[in-house]
Amino acid sequence: MSQAVGHAPAHHGAHAHDEPGFIRKYVFSTDHKMIGKQFLAVGLAMLAIGGVLALLVRWQLAWPETPVPGFGWVPEPTMYEGIIPPETYNAFFTMHATIMIFFAIMPILVGCFGNFLIPLMIGTRDMAFPLLNMLSFWTMVPASILMLASFFVEGGPASSGWTSYPPLASVAAYSGVTTGQNLWVISLIVVGASSLMGSVNYITTVINMRAPGMTWFRLPLTIWALFITAILLLLSLPVLTAALGMLLFDRMFGTHFFAPGAGGEPLLWQHLFWFFGHPEVYVLILPAMGIASEILPVFARKPIFGYRAMAFSIIGIAFLSWIVWGHHMFQSGMHPALGMSFTLTTMVIGVPSAIKTFNWLGTLWGGSIHFTTPMLYAIGFVSMFVIGGLSGIYMASTPVDIFIHDTYYIVAHIHYVVFGGSALGAFAGIYYWYPKMYGRMMNETLGKIHFWGTIIFMNGVFFPMHILGTGGHMRRIYNPLQYDSLQSMQPINVFITQSALLLGLVQLVFVFNFLWSMFAGKPAPKNPWEANTLEWEAPTPPPHGNFPGPVPTVYRGPYEYSSPLVQEDFLPQARRLEPHVTSGGH
Amino acid sequence: MMSWLPENVSTYGAEIDRLFYFVYYLTGVTFFGVQIALLAFLWMYRARPGRRAVYTHGNTTLEIAWTAIPSVILAGLALAGRTTWADIKSRQPATDFVIEITAKQFNWEVRYPGLDGKLGTEDDVLMDNDFHVPVNKPVRVHLKSRDVIHSFFIPVMRLKQDAVPGRDIPVWFEATKAGKYEVPCAELCGFGHSGMKGYIFVDTPGDYATWAREKKVGPAGVTG
Numbered sequence: 001m002s003q004a005v006g007h008a009p010a011h012h013g014a015h016a017h018d019e020p021g022f023i024r025k026y027v028f029s030t031d032h033k034m035i036g037k038q039f040l041a042v043g044l045a046m047l048a049i050g051g052v053l054a055l056l057v058r059w060q061l062a063w064p065e066t067p068v069p070g071f072g073w074v075p076e077p078t079m080y081e082g083i084i085p086p087e088t089y090n091a092f093f094t095m096h097a098t099i100m101i102f103f104a105i106m107p108i109l110v111g112c113f114g115n116f117l118i119p120l121m122i123g124t125r126d127m128a129f130p131l132l133n134m135l136s137f138w139t140m141v142p143a144s145i146l147m148l149a150s151f152f153v154e155g156g157p158a159s160s161g162w163t164s165y166p167p168l169a170s171v172a173a174y175s176g177v178t179t180g181q182n183l184w185v186i187s188l189i190v191v192g193a194s195s196l197m198g199s200v201n202y203i204t205t206v207i208n209m210r211a212p213g214m215t216w217f218r219l220p221l222t223i224w225a226l227f228i229t230a231i232l233l234l235l236s237l238p239v240l241t242a243a244l245g246m247l248l249f250d251r252m253f254g255t256h257f258f259a260p261g262a263g264g265e266p267l268l269w270q271h272l273f274w275f276f277g278h279p280e281v282y283v284l285i286l287p288a289m290g291i292a293s294e295i296l297p298v299f300a301r302k303p304i305f306g307y308r309a310m311a312f313s314i315i316g317i318a319f320l321s322w323i324v325w326g327h328h329m330f331q332s333g334m335h336p337a338l339g340m341s342f343t344l345t346t347m348v349i350g351v352p353s354a355i356k357t358f359n360w361l362g363t364l365w366g367g368s369i370h371f372t373t374p375m376l377y378a379i380g381f382v383s384m385f386v387i388g389g390l391s392g393i394y395m396a397s398t399p400v401d402i403f404i405h406d407t408y409y410i411v412a413h414i415h416y417v418v419f420g421g422s423a424l425g426a427f428a429g430i431y432y433w434y435p436k437m438y439g440r441m442m443n444e445t446l447g448k449i450h451f452w453g454t455i456i457f458m459n460g461v462f463f464p465m466h467i468l469g470t471g472g473h474m475r476r477i478y479n480p481l482q483y484d485s486l487q488s489m490q491p492i493n494v495f496i497t498q499s500a501l502l503l504g505l506v507q508l509v510f511v512f513n514f515l516w517s518m519f520a521g522k523p524a525p526k527n528p529w530e531a532n533t534l535e536w537e538a539p540t541p542p543p544h545g546n547f548p549g550p551v552p553t554v555y556r557g558p559y560e561y562s563s564p565l566v567q568e569d570f571l572p573q574a575r576r577l578e579p580h581v582t583s584g585g586h
Numbered sequence: 587m588m589s590w591l592p593e594n595v596s597t598y599g600a601e602i603d604r605l606f607y608f609v610y611y612l613t614g615v616t617f618f619g620v621q622i623a624l625l626a627f628l629w630m631y632r633a634r635p636g637r638r639a640v641y642t643h644g645n646t647t648l649e650i651a652w653t654a655i656p657s658v659i660l661a662g663l664a665l666a667g668r669t670t671w672a673d674i675k676s677r678q679p680a681t682d683f684v685i686e687i688t689a690k691q692f693n694w695e696v697r698y699p700g701l702d703g704k705l706g707t708e709d710d711v712l713m714d715n716d717f718h719v720p721v722n723k724p725v726r727v728h729l730k731s732r733d734v735i736h737s738f739f740i741p742v743m744r745l746k747q748d749a750v751p752g753r754d755i756p757v758w759f760e761a762t763k764a765g766k767y768e769v770p771c772a773e774l775c776g777f778g779h780s781g782m783k784g785y786i787f788v789d790t791p792g793d794y795a796t797w798a799r800e801k802k803v804g805p806a807g808v809t810g
Contacts, residue, residue, distance in 0.1 A: 085777075086777045086779075086780060087777040089780075090774070090776075090777060090779075159777075160774065161774050165734075165735055165774075166734075167733065167734045167735070167751060168734040168735065168774065168775060168776060171734075174691065174733055174734050174776055175776055176776075176777065260750075260751045260752020260753070261751075265752070266735060266750055266751065266752065267750065300631070300639060301633070301638075301639040302639040302640065302641070302642075303641065303642065303643050304643075305643070305644045305645075306643075306644035306645075307643060307644070308644075309649050309653075331737065331746050331748050332748050333750045333753055333755050336671065336672070336675035337676070339671055339675065340668055340671065340672075343664045343671075344661065344665075346664075347660035347661060347663055348657065348660060348661065348664075350660050351653065351656050351657050351660060354656040355649070355652060355653055355656075357620065358648070358652040359644070359649075361620070361623055361624060361627060362645070362648070364624070364627040364628065364631060365627050365631065365640075366631060366639060366640030366642070367627075367639045367640070368631065368633040368634070368637055368638060368639040369627075369628060369631050369632050369633055370633050371632070379624070379628065382624065383621060386617065386621065387617065390613040390616060390617055391613070393612075393613055393660070393663070394606070394609050394610075394613070396663075396664070397605055397609060397664070397666075397667045398667050398671040399601065399602045399605050399667045399670040399671050399674065400602060400605050400606045400609060402602060402674065402745070402746050403602060403606070403741070403744045403746065405746055405772070406737060406739070406746070406772040406773060407772075466587055467587055467590050468590075470587050470588065470590045470591050471590040471591070471592065472592050472741035474739070474770055474771075474772050476779065476780075477770075477779065477780040477781075478779070478780035478781075479780050479781065482780060482781040482783070483768060483770060483783065484768055485592060485741060485768050489590070561639065561641075562638050562639040562640070562641045563641055564641060569638060569639065
């Protein structure tokens with residue numbers, strides 16, 4: 001159980017290590033900060049791939065069966081001189097969602113920010129299990145390779161939707177996809193293992209390794225969010241893994257878990273998948289909520305409004321997330337009485353999110369707001385998340401869901417929460433912690449251009465989808481022009497695609513800024529944002545062991561901005577005040 | 587947004603639309619309230635020299651208020667839909683017009699009772715995709731599937747039900763206006779999912795009788 005000699009956290013600061021070689025430092029590192037950056041690199045690369053897949057889907061929807069410019073080289077039967085056939089189209093939206101959820105958003109929000117921030121923000125030298133941490137990254141890599149490899153096998157990659165409902169997904173003859181779907185299943189089993197390893201590490205570290213004075217209610221909300229997220233993953237992933245195992249066995253070893261003719265039950269998959277799937281979507285949003293709760297106080301120069309309510313609402317969301325899964329299955333054929341119970345719990349899970357929204361507004365009220373790029377993204381997160389949350393209320397109502405289920409109304413909702421929420425939160429976090437991660441400042445002007453382009457074009461893409469859904473436009477269809485009732489809405493599809501292309505284009509500004517700043521950005525000071533939390537006590541960038549000398553001692557909560565106790569408008573957690581001045585906060 | 591909702595031609599469709607509009611107004615008011623407050627705060631509390639932010643950790647009364655009020659509204663909304671949901675999915679009105687639709691890759695196989703008036707006998711009439719029903723009469727459809735999960739969707743009737751292989755799922759509707767309406771499949775069912783659709787012809791009683799005679803479709807009956 002003990003780690004390699006030299007990694008025991010209590011003894012780090014005084015040791016002089018031999019400088020590790022390139023492989024130990026950059027490839028097989030056990031340092032949480034390097035692992036965090038590795039997750040970020042892979043996550044951003046997969047984000048780009050997921051984005052291109054979305055643009056291909058959007059091209060086909062706007063201009064059905066026309067050649068996609070620049071894709072004439074793709075061989076048949078995947079594409080026909082740039083034209084996407086229906087089989088490939090189904091694969092494109094399946095892989096878009098799968099890659100975005102498991103290989104982009106989770107690695108960035110949970111893998112990168114969890115790893116980089118937890119030890120630094122709680123005031124310790126590394127994770128509880130550094131070797132396990134390294135393994136968690138190096139498990140994600142083969143999983144990613146398997147997923148990408150599935151594009152190149154005969155029969156193509158998985159094409160039954162990221163939700164992979166049997167029997168379409170369990171019987172190769174129904175989809176025409178053989179090896180590709182098997183690789184998809186195996187890849188997700190492996191990536192689940194990666195997340196489980198990470199969860200064990202995060203939970204253990206937060207419970208056991210907080211700095212002196214860092215009580216639970218002095219933890220930054222980012223840490224609360226990541227901690228609860230880790231618990232959700234720990235408990236939900238085994239269910240997905242079991243379901244994936246059953247699916248693989250049905251496909252490869254002749255079992256009949258989901259085959260009705262032989263006594264199996266297709267709906268079993270849906271229950272298992274969504275029992276994981278609903279906590280999973282809160283895995284996707286909670287870290288972003290934590291990041292917003294972190295950034296808004298810093299740039300409003302004000303404590304977070306309602307810290308305890310914010311912490312308890314994270315717990316509330318997590319608890320409720322286990323008892324709402326049936327809302328994905330209202331029309332599935334499950335007993336209608338279940339519709340009643342799930343609609344009630346689903347409506348109620350909106351309450352903690354509403355509480356958080358009001359507390360974010362309360363944080364801005366009376367503030368002294370500085371509109372830096374991370375702040376713009378945090379504000380954008382709140383605004384877009386509200387839209388996503390409100391649209392969820394429609395589908396929570398079982399009768400309304402009869403109409404909007406499997407339409408673009410759902411697609412609008414999921415993208416407002418996962419792009420407007422998770423992705424904007426991820427960008428906020430990247431712009432905010434980049435100086436600490438890479439020792440340089442990102443360019444503010446380019447950051448603002450990226451922000452405005454992203455938020456304007458994302459609304460151009462996803463807002464009109466509410467209209468499509470209201471008009472009855474089904475999802476996962478290849479050619480809207482095949483339907484009389486959808487003809488009049490086709491100009492909306494064109495507008496959405498045009499916005500999507502512009503949205504994709506503006507991301508290049510971010511790519512350039514991210515890479516260029518790493519080498520040519522202004523060197524970052526230790527605490528460029530004048531923030532209170534412990535990561536800003538460490539040097540920029542932090543060395544192995546994080547804090548030269550002893551770990552900091554914590555005297556107060558993380559959001560003591562504009563405190564009357566000091567003249568500056570910030571008061572770091574680790575700053576010791578003279579004894580006659582009582583510490584504020586918790 | 588609601589102007590894009592297709593016409594409604596079913597009895598319970600009107601109840602669904604009522605709820606849909608109710609949620610629309612509720613979320614609309616909330617949307618404008620929150621976004622306007624957000625923009626107002628961003629403007630009013632932008633950093634200005636000499637101004638320090640208000641040092642406060644929150645307000646318990648506000649917390650209680652904005653916990654209790656959304657809880658009541660949202661729980662109320664959940665309960666508001668219960669009668670409509672039960673009417674549509676649980677309580678199937680008694681009717682003698684019963685047909686069977688079996689979904690398959692990639693069309694609807696519709697089965698009517700033949701002249702003996704019983705479903706499941708030799709003289710049943712089979713047709714693909716396009717079928718007729720009389721207006722102002724409850725119709726029950728037994729949904730089945732031959733292969734994968736499909737979803738039977740009649741947008742103008744606000745009807746949607748997954749068709750699951752191994753199951754027989756009854757759905758019902760009562761059309762209020764004659765016409766020809768699309769019936770797309772609404773659950774990804776393979777490479778032919780897009781374009782999998784039929785047409786339901788809602789006929790006046792006279793037109794229906796003519797069609798039924800021509801097709802040798804019997805008086806609608808129960809499963810034989």
